[in-house]
Amino acid sequence: MAPAPTGVQEVIGVSGNVIKQCPHCRGGFSFSDPPDVGERINHFLKQHGYKLLHVGQQTVESSNGDLWQTTVAILGK
Ligand SMILES: [Zn+2]
Numbered sequence: 240m241a242p243a244p245t246g247v248q249e250v251i252g253v254s255g256n257v258i259k260q261c262p263h264c265r266g267g268f269s270f271s272d273p274p275d276v277g278e279r280i281n282h283f284l285k286q287h288g289y290k291l292l293h294v295g296q297q298t299v300e301s302s303n304g305d306l307w308q309t310t311v312a313i314l315g316k
Pocket residue numbers: 261262263264268282286287
């Protein structure tokens with residue numbers, strides 16, 4: 240396991256299955272629907288100076304019981 244990057248004071252998780260507004264832009268920015276996790280990651284990288292710390296897969300259960308895989312990214316700055 241890689242050592243934690245130094246100087247990271249704030250970490251945010253971006254998931255492909257949750258529609259969430261950017262906490263920094265508040266109401267001024269809305270993500271696309273259907274969600275595009277890459278678009279969200281790029282937004283945090285370019286607009287707010289985050290670095291990509293980790294990208295992985297997450298298994299989630301939908302409301303009707305189906306299991307599906309989604310991408311989750313951990314960003315920090
Ligand atoms: Zn933003």
